[in-house]
Amino acid sequence: MPSEPSEPSAAARPAGTVPRRISTKAGTFTESVIREMTRLCLAHGGINLAQGFPDFPCPAELKEAAKAAIDADDNQYAITWGAAAFRHAIAGKVARTYPGWTIDPETEICVTCGSTEAMIAVMLALVDPGEEVIMFEPFYENYGPDAILSGARPRFVSLRGPDWSIDEAELRAAFSDRVRAVVVNTPHNPTGKVFTRVELELIAELCQRHDALVITDEIYEHIQFGGPGGHIPPATVAGLEDRTVTVNALSKTYAVTGWRVGWTIAPPVYTSAIRKVHDFLTVGAAAPLQAGGVAAMALPQGYYDTTAAEYLERRDLLCDALAAAGFRFRLPDGAYYVMCDTRLLDPEGDDVAFARRLLETAGVAAVPGSSFFADPSDGRHILRFAFPKRLDTLRAAADRLAVLG
Incomplete structure (x- = not known):
């Protein structure tokens, strides 16, 4: 087998040049x-x-709250995993929206710099190199690179048109004990699919059998058009309560994609790991914009x-x-x-x-x-x-x- 080309030694390179090798992952x-x-x-x-x-x-309430925070000189780091008022507001809003889903804001929420950072923080915290992550395709383009940067192997399962349903046989065949997690995006980008309860129960069965997690991107949770059953958070499905990491953000629901304020919801053992990775990725989300998030969570139905x-x-x-x-x-x-x-x-x-x-x-x-x-x-x-x-x-x-x- 031919050997990999090596970087020229410093003596062999022309004066003033620098190595141009990039990481295998980035390539x-x-x-x-x-x-x-x-x-x-x-x-x-x-x-x-x-x-x-x-x-x-965006809603005026968000802007007024953020401006008030800036005027009050809320200019320094918030608590790394999110201002207490914002974490409590997220937990309260979830409880109102999905009765029965109770979240401890002290141990089960990590505020991040948007859902994009949330997803990579989750992968880095919970997936080990060499493990597999199942992704449904067509997929939002960030998920594959997130898995690769974590050292994991993406494993793709097709959503079948025209209704973009799961092929049960294909999903079952994709699972093994090498699978650490399944990424679910519902409502789904790019197809507009909303995962059904039957599909989520199938995922729950397979995750329990193979001890896998669900990482669910629910950033479009409130943008749905009356399809069968409506949006169902995987964390509320039997068998997934203790093995789901929910990713969300202010971006889409509140029309503030440039604010970059998101969060994860997960059992305490997973949240503790996510918080550590998040700390060394970005330290924390912008403090005044978290005040805007408190106002967002208080908006009426x-x-x-x-x-x-x-x-x-x-x-x-x-x-x-x-x-x-x-x-x-x-x-x-x-x-x-x-x-x-x-x-x-x-x-x-x-x-x-x-x-x-x-x-x-x-x-x-x-x-x-x-x-x-x-x-x-x-x-x-x-x-x-x-x-x-x-x-x-x-x-x-x-x-x-x-x-x-």
Whole structure:
């Protein structure tokens, strides 16, 4: 077997040069395709339906609370794992939303710098190198790199269209005693699927049999459109109560994706480990913005009802435009994305080229489907559109998409 190429010795390198070797882990994945499409959209002056961030204001209560905290000179570190008032507010909000789910804010919550940091902190804290992490594909692009950076091996299980259901036989075959965790994202990015109770009970059975954890990303919990059963937190499913780590954040529900305030909820033994890793990743989330989080957790149920109704209107507006333009898709039951089949418009099936062409000719940015699959060819006939936008923005995008129809 040929040996690996070695870095030239200092004497062999030209003066003034430095080694250019990167880690093996960093070499196994690319930069975010989603964020790249945002940069391209800005360069072309397009309408950004690629990256999932709102273009409308967050609730005034959050802004006033954050401003008051800044005016009160709340400028220093909060407690590493989250200000006490915020942790207690999260626990109270969860109890009101999901009766029967009781959380100890002193031992079961860790506040993080967004759900993105939460996910990598969980992986680093709870998954050992060489273990496997099951992920459903299509998947949100961060999960694979998180597992790789943790030294784990991603193991992919397909969600089957058109309803993006779990294939029970495939999931059972994926499990073994090497599996440490299963990542569940519900409501799901990019498909808009909401996992059913039957699916979660199947996951619970397999996790108990193989002593695996569930790491569940529930950042879209309040953006759902009345699908069968609605959103069910895995931590409330029998058999998963003591083996679930829930990841969430202010970002999507409260339209503050730039604040980067998230949290984990987990049994004390797991939370203790997550808090240690979080401490050495970021120390803590911004103190004044945690005060805004306290205000967010105090919003009444009417806020969530209105949010879901407004997103339903946005979904229907964009989906009507996409259908008229020639895209085919299943209406999402939750989250704020539409995953589209592009075959009628792009028979050759080059999702990256088609996404660039759509931006350059119609001025609308979407995400190439290949970024959501382990094998990029599985996404060659797919684009993902996001609809967390003002109705006027979506109407303007619809006018631009009409050139395709």
